[in-house]
Amino acid sequence: MAEDFSAIREEVAKLCAQFPGSYWQEKDKARAYPGEFVDALTEAGYLAALIPEDYGGAGLPLSAAAAILEEIQYRGCNGGACHAQMYIMGTLLRHGSDAQKEQYLPKIASGELRLQAFGVTEPTSGTDTLSLKTIAKKDGDSYIVNGQKIWTSRAEHSDLMLLLARTTPRDAVEKRTDGLSVFIVDMREALGNGLSIKPIDTMMNHSTTEVFFDDMRVPAANLIGEEGQGFRYILSGMNAERILIAAECIGDARFFLDKATDYAKERQVFGRPIGQNQGIQFPLAKAYAQMRAAALMVEDALAKYEAGDNAGADANMAKMLAADASWAAGEACIQTFGGFGFAAEYDVERKYRETRLYQVAPISTNLILSYLAEHVLGLPRSY
Numbered sequence: 497m498a499e500d501f502s503a504i505r506e507e508v509a510k511l512c513a514q515f516p517g518s519y520w521q522e523k524d525k526a527r528a529y530p531g532e533f534v535d536a537l538t539e540a541g542y543l544a545a546l547i548p549e550d551y552g553g554a555g556l557p558l559s560a561a562a563a564i565l566e567e568i569q570y571r572g573c574n575g576g577a578c579h580a581q582m583y584i585m586g587t588l589l590r591h592g593s594d595a596q597k598e599q600y601l602p603k604i605a606s607g608e609l610r611l612q613a614f615g616v617t618e619p620t621s622g623t624d625t626l627s628l629k630t631i632a633k634k635d636g637d638s639y640i641v642n643g644q645k646i647w648t649s650r651a652e653h654s655d656l657m658l659l660l661a662r663t664t665p666r667d668a669v670e671k672r673t674d675g676l677s678v679f680i681v682d683m684r685e686a687l688g689n690g691l692s693i694k695p696i697d698t699m700m701n702h703s704t705t706e707v708f709f710d711d712m713r714v715p716a717a718n719l720i721g722e723e724g725q726g727f728r729y730i731l732s733g734m735n736a737e738r739i740l741i742a743a744e745c746i747g748d749a750r751f752f753l754d755k756a757t758d759y760a761k762e763r764q765v766f767g768r769p770i771g772q773n774q775g776i777q778f779p780l781a782k783a784y785a786q787m788r789a790a791a792l793m794v795e796d797a798l799a800k801y802e803a804g805d806n807a808g809a810d811a812n813m814a815k816m817l818a819a820d821a822s823w824a825a826g827e828a829c830i831q832t833f834g835g836f837g838f839a840a841e842y843d844v845e846r847k848y849r850e851t852r853l854y855q856v857a858p859i860s861t862n863l864i865l866s867y868l869a870e871h872v873l874g875l876p877r878s879y
């Protein structure tokens with residue numbers, strides 16, 4: 497039986513209680529960043545859960561981070577405001593030099609530096625990451641970066657960005673996965689010096705942006721690992737990302753199910769609680785079963801990841817099934833609430849919009865299915 501980190505969950509729940517629905521409704525309305533919530537999580541050390549103790553973090557396993565994020569979502573808050581800080585530092589931790597780790601990790605752990613921005617997706621390449629066009633060209637002891645990223649979430653609320661850029665033209669590499677490199681960009685220095693950020697309005701409050709690089713200089717010392725190997729470094733962190741997003745979806749599903757069952761017991765129509773009708777009960781019962789099954793898959797993926805086994809298929813399945821479970825629970829919840837499901841004060845419509853993202857990001861369902869078809873079922877690659 498996996499550890500469920502009940503003491504951590506309890507503390508996270510207490511912290512979340514300071515940020516009730518009204519707080520999130522205001523932020524949502526103003527499309528404002530929940531800075532107070534992120535600061536509280538940082539001060540309590542939760543965003544440094546995965547940073548080793550030697551660098552000032554808590555040195556906890558991925559399953560603890562999953563428990564923290566699941567609890568945040570279950571309590572009606574939104575980890576999307578800061579979850580990347582937990583997992584993108586993994587690329588630095590696993591592939592950075594000792595000097596880079598000394599320079600950045602203690603400050604990320606203390607909250608002095610925020611590493612919230614992850615620049616991978618580009619407007620013209622989309623899911624096909626290997627076609628990305630942003631170029632970093634070596635010039636003396638720095639690289640000059642030109643290009644554009646899209647959907648770089650939290651860029652306006654981060655000091656550092658983990659950037660994936662091409663350092664060797666695509667037609668000059670032997671393997672298609674070569675030629676991309678990862679950099680730590682200090683956005684405080686770069687903003688106005690070749691870096692500009694443009695917010696994107698979205699259906700939920702997600703602080704996502706487009707970022708533009710116009711002769712932006714990055715010191716060569718900020719290259720992580722070896723030049724040209726960046727795609728592998730990024731991939732190695734993606735399983736952790738998918739498992740943690742899956743845990744968030746389980747939290748969302750539990751939020752919807754609690755909300756819906758409480759409401760269904762209370763709301764009287766035709767002289768009896770609506771929850772007495774099987775038409776209300778069955779979608780909720782089905783979503784509950786989906787959530788429990790997906791939670792087992794998350795547990796399985798965590799066990800594989802923590803044992804150091806290849807968790808690729810499990811992490812992908814966990815993310816897909818958990819995103820489906822949260823969506824099914826959201827659907828059943830909004831239907832249970834009837835018209836009131838559309839009123840902002842119940843938080844159902846906000847969470848419904850927020851959880852929809854996870855069918856698309858960080859990887860869309862079709863691409864997970866293609867991965868399983870090819871790598872697990874051995875079918876021919878379809879693209």
Ligand SMILES: Cc1cc2nc3c(=O)[nH]c(=O)nc-3n(C[C@H](O)[C@H](O)[C@H](O)COP(=O)(O)OP(=O)(O)OC[C@H]3O[C@@H](n4cnc5c(N)ncnc54)[C@H](O)[C@@H]3O)c2cc1C
Binds near residue numbers: 613621622698858861
């Ligand atoms: C709110 C938000 C926040 C995000 N945050 C970040 C971030 O912080 N950093 C970052 O780098 N990215 C981020 N992303 C980007 C996200 O990872 C991508 O949107 C996602 O990977 C899909 O890429 P795309 O939007 O370019 O879709 P496309 O690649 O254009 O795909 C569009 C549709 O076509 C389907 N499709 C494409 N190719 C195939 C195929 N071969 N077979 C079957 N179906 C296919 C896809 O599944 C999808 O449904 C974010 C996105 C959003 C919306």
